[in-house]
Amino acid sequence: MMRSLVAKIFVCSVLVQLLTRAAWMTLGALLAGAHPGPGRLLAHTLPLYADLAATTLERDGPAALAAFLARGEQESGLKLVLRRGGDCGPAVGPGPAPALAAPVTHPGVQYCLTADTSASRRHSWPWTDAMLLLELVLSGVFSFFLARYLLLPIRKLSHAAQALAGGDLTARAGPRLGRRRDEAGELVRQFDRMADQIALLIEAQQRFIGDVSHEIKSPLARLSMALGLARREAGPVAALRFDRMEREIETIAQLIRELLTLASLKAGSPLNKSAPIDLTALVRGIIEDAAFERPDHLIRLGCDQTLLQVDGDAVLLRRAVENVLRNALFYAYGGTPVDVAIERLAEGGVRITIRDHGPGVPPEALAHLFDPFYRVDEARARNTGGIGIGLAICARAIRLHGGRVQAENTTPSGLAVMLELPGDIVRAEAGIPSGARTRIAAAAG
Numbered sequence: 001m002m003r004s005l006v007a008k009i010f011v012c013s014v015l016v017q018l019l020t021r022a023a024w025m026t027l028g029a030l031l032a033g034a035h036p037g038p039g040r041l042l043a044h045t046l047p048l049y050a051d052l053a054a055t056t057l058e059r060d061g062p063a064a065l066a067a068f069l070a071r072g073e074q075e076s077g078l079k080l081v082l083r084r085g086g087d088c089g090p091a092v093g094p095g096p097a098p099a100l101a102a103p104v105t106h107p108g109v110q111y112c113l114t115a116d117t118s119a120s121r122r123h124s125w126p127w128t129d130a131m132l133l134l135e136l137v138l139s140g141v142f143s144f145f146l147a148r149y150l151l152l153p154i155r156k157l158s159h160a161a162q163a164l165a166g167g168d169l170t171a172r173a174g175p176r177l178g179r180r181r182d183e184a185g186e187l188v189r190q191f192d193r194m195a196d197q198i199a200l201l202i203e204a205q206q207r208f209i210g211d212v213s214h215e216i217k218s219p220l221a222r223l224s225m226a227l228g229l230a231r232r233e234a235g236p237v238a239a240l241r242f243d244r245m246e247r248e249i250e251t252i253a254q255l256i257r258e259l260l261t262l263a264s265l266k267a268g269s270p271l272n273k274s275a276p277i278d279l280t281a282l283v284r285g286i287i288e289d290a291a292f293e294r295p296d297h298l299i300r301l302g303c304d305q306t307l308l309q310v311d312g313d314a315v316l317l318r319r320a321v322e323n324v325l326r327n328a329l330f331y332a333y334g335g336t337p338v339d340v341a342i343e344r345l346a347e348g349g350v351r352i353t354i355r356d357h358g359p360g361v362p363p364e365a366l367a368h369l370f371d372p373f374y375r376v377d378e379a380r381a382r383n384t385g386g387i388g389i390g391l392a393i394c395a396r397a398i399r400l401h402g403g404r405v406q407a408e409n410t411t412p413s414g415l416a417v418m419l420e421l422p423g424d425i426v427r428a429e430a431g432i433p434s435g436a437r438t439r440i441a442a443a444a445g
Helices: 002-031 037-060 062-076 119-165 183-234 236-266 279-293 314-331 362-368 376-386 390-399
Strands: 079-084 099-108 109-116 298-302 306-310 340-345 350-355 406-410 414-423 424-429 437-441
Touching: 002 119, 037 062, 037 079, 037 099, 037 109, 062 079, 109 298, 119 183, 183 236, 236 390, 279 298, 279 306, 279 314, 279 350, 306 340, 314 340, 314 350, 314 414, 340 437, 362 406, 390 406, 390 414
Parallel strands: 298 340
Antiparallel strands: 079 109, 099 109, 298 437, 306 424, 340 350, 350 414, 406 414
């Protein structure tokens, strides 16, 4: 955008100059007929000048004539030559009538003074070219700074909008630009006011979720205790009903825990980086726990022989990987494996890919998988106990570490979720065997 705007302003300024020059030349041509031009004036004055030159030669000699002609050439810019005798016709040269000639007769001697006008034109052209080049350079400099001035608010707004869309509620276009009194300054002020309102609404929503979750925890705990007492007093007759009530209470408790975790992550709580994390060991532990809970699936881990240490929050990273893996196990077809791969990226980061062989998701749902409370299949989510927050927590945890989360459908079926961590928090040491290809059979016992 910057270059195109510079080009447009530059072209417009050059066109204005060319049109101005054309108009000026046309006006000069129209006025030339009404006023005698330099050629006419020279034709009238050259005979008088020739008479003076001849008189100077006869009276004071060739040296005085040379000085006289030199002064004339300096004042007029014309090449002056006085010849004795011969024809006094116009000299031959480039262009129409490049020279004027004036004959003069003194007693017994014929003189001819010629004034070469082409020399003056040749000397004037370099100055004209330099002036045109200077105008073009000045037009380019003016166009660049004008475009920079006009584009600065747009670039600031673009960066602030991108940061705001990425979750940075403090992003603003800047108070400096807001002091401008033109339309761009008003646009910046309106954007900052809009960002302030959005930040207030989101912060109020996060506080509401956190406050409600905290308020529900206490009565829920009391309800669970009361249910335990009632189970002991009622005996085995009402066991099925009490089991159902306990499952519902546990679902509510899980929802509250997830909401509190999500509210804490969105509030920008600092990461607990106590010690470097062995990423391969962390993922292996998660797989072993998941394999014990889901004996109907085979979980395969693929990684190289590199010790990958990450400067991050072990609890959040474990939560992120675990949520994605459990989601893959829930949606994978029965008897099909779930593949987990850890690979180093060319730029120094690391990617964890969790791939299942399930139904996948509709293409339009890929962009919303990591939104809170979003579920592709409501009925299936209820059967598996999903509440639509696990993937949102995963995405927020990875972003707090400076990484990103992506999802894509695989062929012929299934879903792959990629968790990428940046290279500035990853340290790799070669030669530490971590299992080139490990299969963990999900068999309990």
